[in-house]
Each structure stands twice: as C-alpha cells, then as structure tokens.
Amino acid sequence: MTAIPQERRVVTAIPGPKSVELQARRLATVAAGVGSTLPVFTARAGGGIIEDVDGNRLIDLGSGIAVTSVGASAEAVVRRASAQLADFTHTCFMVTPYEGYVEVCEQLAELTPGDHAKKSALFNSGAEAVENAVKIARIYTKRTAVVVFDHGYHGRTNLTMALTAKNMPYKQGFGPFAPEVYRVPVAYGYRWPTGAENAGAEASAQAIDQITKQIGADNVAAIIIEPVLGEGGFIEPAKGFLPAIAQFAKDNGIVFVADEIQSGFCRTGQWFACEDEGIVPDLITTAKGIAGGLPLSAVTGRAEIMDAAHSGGLGGTYGGNPVACAGALGAIETMRELDLNGKAKRIEEIMKGRLAEMQAKLPGGDVIGDIRGRGAMIAIELVKSGTKDPNPEAAAKLAKACHAEGVLVLTCGTYGNVLRFLPPLVIGEDLLNEALDVIEQAFGQI
Known part of the structure; x- marks a missing residue:
C-alpha cells in the first residue's frame, strides 16, 4: 500500500x-x-x-477528518490521478466535458441507496454540496424553509453556517446568517431525558410537532440530517428516529437529504450510514472520503429532483475537476478491492x-x-x-x-x-x- x-x-x-x-x-x-x-x-x-x-x-486516527479512508497515498488514487495530470488538469466541465466526471456520476448512481433513476452534480467541498442540495430542493418543491437538527454540522459558508448548530468556533461573529432555517430536536440517546430507549419515538414526535406547528410542513423544502452526526459528537440517532423523519418528509412532499459527508464511503461499515435502517434519501451529499484526499463533493439523488434546476443553475469553475474525479475512481476501486x-x-x-x-x-x-x-x-x-x-x-x-x-x-x-x-x-x-x-x-x- x-x-x-x-x-x-x-x-x-x-x-x-x-x-x-x-x-x-x-x-x-x-x-x-x-x-x-x-x-x-x-x-x-x-x-x-x-x-x-x-x-x-x-x-x-484522524484520516484528515475522515478523508483518507483508503490511506493518504493509495496506489490506485496516485496512479489514476497521476495519469490524469499528464493528460490535462482542467477544462471546466461546463465548457468542454470529460469522461471522468461522467464515470464518477455512474459510480454514485450505483453505490448510493435505492434502485430509482439517479443523477449527480459534482462540486469541491462538503459545504458546497449541502448548499447545492438546498438549491435543488427549493427549486423542485417551490418552497423555502429548511429543517435541520440539534448538534448538526453542515459547513462554513453563510448558508451552511446557518444550518450548523454549534456556535463556537463555526459561527461566532460571522452573522447575519441565511434565513428560513429551522432547528428541531434529534434523538441523542445518551442525553435523552427519559432514556435512550425512548429517544427515537419521543424525539421524532417532538421534531414533527415543531415542524408542523411552527413552520408548516407545506412550507418545508428540505429536511437535512447526518445519519451519524459528526462534529456534534458522533451521535447515532436512536433507532426509529430516522425512519420516522424520512416517512414524514415523504408524506409531505419534503426532500429528505442525507448529509453523508463524514459518514459515507465505507466509514461506518456500509457504503453509506443511512443504509443501517434502510433509509433511501431523496438526495445524498458526499465529500471527504470520496476521492482519497483530493477535493471533490457530490449531490446525488432522484433524477426528477436533480433535473429540476435549469441549465446553468448548477456548477462551478472547478466542480468535478478531472484530477479529483480520477482520484475518486481510484478510491472507489480500492474500497471495492480491499x-x-x-x-x-x-x-x-x-x-x-x-x-x-x-x-x-x-x-x-x-x-x-x-x-x-x-x-x-x-x-x-x-x-x-x-x-x-x-x-x-x-x-x-x-x-x-x-x-x-x-x-x-x-x-x-x-x-x-x-x-x-x-x-x-x-x-x-x-x-x-x-x-x-x-x-x-x-x-x-x-
């Protein structure tokens, strides 16, 4: 290795x-x-x-914060990225596309939960992926509100700071933050007042009640949650919580977004942590472990949701950089082979x-x-x-x-x-x- x-x-x-x-x-x-x-x-x-x-x-014991899951100099990542470096470093996929970007999207369609038709868009960082997931959910639903959870972390951009729960060091002094973001309880079993065995049912009921009464389900574009909450303390929501929230989203036309930026790509012993309770998210955001240390992120989801944005509405100069895509294909190859x-x-x-x-x-x-x-x-x-x-x-x-x-x-x-x-x-x-x-x-x- x-x-x-x-x-x-x-x-x-x-x-x-x-x-x-x-x-x-x-x-x-x-x-x-x-x-x-x-x-x-x-x-x-x-x-x-x-x-x-x-x-x-x-x-x-850090892996660059869950990034170098395949190691920091994995043979397949180095080999594929080096070969791509020798061919070209950049054209901008929005100007002249290249096969590597398409191949990564094909792999994401195969590996992410659910057998429905899926499409992806590639970006540079986890925060960028989450921000674009919100854009996609809003244009698809024609709604604006976004629901997130206590102890959640979603990034350092203005919108994702608003989505993130913890103030210091992520938010202190950096406001004002993006509007129409609402926070509800999560099933933190160790600290749930009536015990971990009750946390799943009680926390989901509280969250759904708050969404219904304080926001109105018909106003919610997206519910975003980490299936294992990362920066908040590696909190596994108590059993039953995620299925209840996902079902509520489905029943009310809300886009359910699994933020798998830290927990994805074999980190939890499954390709994606949401698989543990059979959750099939509408959108899934990935980054960190996707490319063996090269900067790449993705939003993957139901084709009809991903296609809601107009042409030119998604993208970015470096999004899906060819060298990073090559690294991702090498990382996925390593994950499969080993x-x-x-x-x-x-x-x-x-x-x-x-x-x-x-x-x-x-x-x-x-x-x-x-x-x-x-x-x-x-x-x-x-x-x-x-x-x-x-x-x-x-x-x-x-x-x-x-x-x-x-x-x-x-x-x-x-x-x-x-x-x-x-x-x-x-x-x-x-x-x-x-x-x-x-x-x-x-x-x-x-």
Whole structure:
C-alpha cells in the first residue's frame, strides 16, 4: 500500500524543531483563523502513518477528518490521478466535458441507496454540496424553509453556517446568517431525558410537532440530517428516529437529504450510514472520503429532483475537476478491492472491545460516559465522574497525552467533550492496537 514503514516512531518532542521552525513561518503569513489540531508538519503519509518533517511517525486516527479512508497515498488514487495530470488538469466541465466526471456520476448512481433513476452534480467541498442540495430542493418543491437538527454540522459558508448548530468556533461573529432555517430536536440517546430507549419515538414526535406547528410542513423544502452526526459528537440517532423523519418528509412532499459527508464511503461499515435502517434519501451529499484526499463533493439523488434546476443553475469553475474525479475512481476501486466495509466493521469490533475494557477497568475509566459509533467512526464521550456533566478538560488532556506519544486523535462534540476516532480503513490491526495501548496509558494522565 505504501512505502512508509507502518510503525510508530517518536524521535523528537512533538512538535519537533523543524515543525517549530515551520510554525513560526506559518504564524507570519497564514491567517490566525485557520487552526490546526497538532502543529507537526507532514512530510509524507500513507496507510495508518503520518511522518513529519522531523522524522516522527504518528499513528493516524484522524484520516484528515475522515478523508483518507483508503490511506493518504493509495496506489490506485496516485496512479489514476497521476495519469490524469499528464493528460490535462482542467477544462471546466461546463465548457468542454470529460469522461471522468461522467464515470464518477455512474459510480454514485450505483453505490448510493435505492434502485430509482439517479443523477449527480459534482462540486469541491462538503459545504458546497449541502448548499447545492438546498438549491435543488427549493427549486423542485417551490418552497423555502429548511429543517435541520440539534448538534448538526453542515459547513462554513453563510448558508451552511446557518444550518450548523454549534456556535463556537463555526459561527461566532460571522452573522447575519441565511434565513428560513429551522432547528428541531434529534434523538441523542445518551442525553435523552427519559432514556435512550425512548429517544427515537419521543424525539421524532417532538421534531414533527415543531415542524408542523411552527413552520408548516407545506412550507418545508428540505429536511437535512447526518445519519451519524459528526462534529456534534458522533451521535447515532436512536433507532426509529430516522425512519420516522424520512416517512414524514415523504408524506409531505419534503426532500429528505442525507448529509453523508463524514459518514459515507465505507466509514461506518456500509457504503453509506443511512443504509443501517434502510433509509433511501431523496438526495445524498458526499465529500471527504470520496476521492482519497483530493477535493471533490457530490449531490446525488432522484433524477426528477436533480433535473429540476435549469441549465446553468448548477456548477462551478472547478466542480468535478478531472484530477479529483480520477482520484475518486481510484478510491472507489480500492474500497471495492480491499472490502473496506468489512475492514471498517473489524475496526469497530477491536476499538469498542478495547474501549469497553478501559471504561470498566481503568482508574478514571468512569469518565467514559458513552462509547458509540459504527465502523471506523467511533467516539467516547467524556464526563465528570459519577455524572453526565460534560468533561471537555479530560478530552483535551487525553488528546494532548496521545499526541505527545505519537498518536493523532481528534476531539469534537457540542460540549467539546468527545474524543473521536477516524482511522484510515486500511490501518493494520497491530498499529490500531498500539494506538489503543497509548490511549489506555493516557488515561493515567487525566
């Protein structure tokens, strides 16, 4: 898969001297608003390893935020993208089209849920895909209102900031935001007042009641939800919630949009997370894992909905760039050949087993309030001992301790108290277990 030795190696402090030097250059010229989880500068990456400019090798449990699912230098991605680079880098599909764009749309029609006729439009980023899904839903339904959910995240553009629930750091100071966006409850089982077993039915009933009374179902163009809520804390809506919301949308002529930008392309052990409860969305937005690290996103959906926009109404100069399309075809080839859905399920088995042992046996393990997620999209929610009070300090300390030992982990969650794990689906089991050993040791430092 990669020439980089698949072993953790810490030879300097993290970050090392060369990274510190580069960080000084960065601070002089890169806008302060662009943050980084860990300021080690990457020299190369592949498989389950990121190698920095100081020669440290970190075990990667972030995948560039669920992007490099096939690894950061997958052979098929490199091969196909390199060949395309040699032919041409750009013509703009809206000027003179090319086969790669069509091939990606064909793959999306085959892989996404449902056997109905489907079409796609390609863009550059997840936020761009979500924004275009709203455009398409509005022109199709001739309605304006958009419904989203507590703890949801959909992007950083003006419209997608409005769709996103969490204020800091995504929205603070950047308003005013786009109108006609309405937020309703989600079935967050761990924190549902009457218990997780009631969350699906009660939260869907509350959401539907609010939509009906406060907005009017006939005014709603789209309902948008992440089948596993990403930045909000890897929240799996309690069983029954998604089917009830999808059925309500169907009954009222509302376009149901599954935002699979973080959860798609084998990440949860299925091609798309909405498949878990048999949901067939009207539109599905994808990005992140679609192209092995190259910038590409898509809106895929029912042909009659996708065709509602007039010619020229959708597009963008770089949307469906030929090199990115080649990368996507290489990533999908890799996912099929290596059965990355199966590998994601195996990662879940290993991680949940080890994390449950930590929760039960470790001194301080009771700060793990909840272990959740599917496939290689796993998280632990950290709380103050004996309570469900969020413990963001523990999440920060754990992440810092892991980073110092050469394991890259990410935090998330509305309360900043969730440690999330997004390893490349190609990570070796020995490397994954070594990372879990480091996480286990890190609990001794909180």
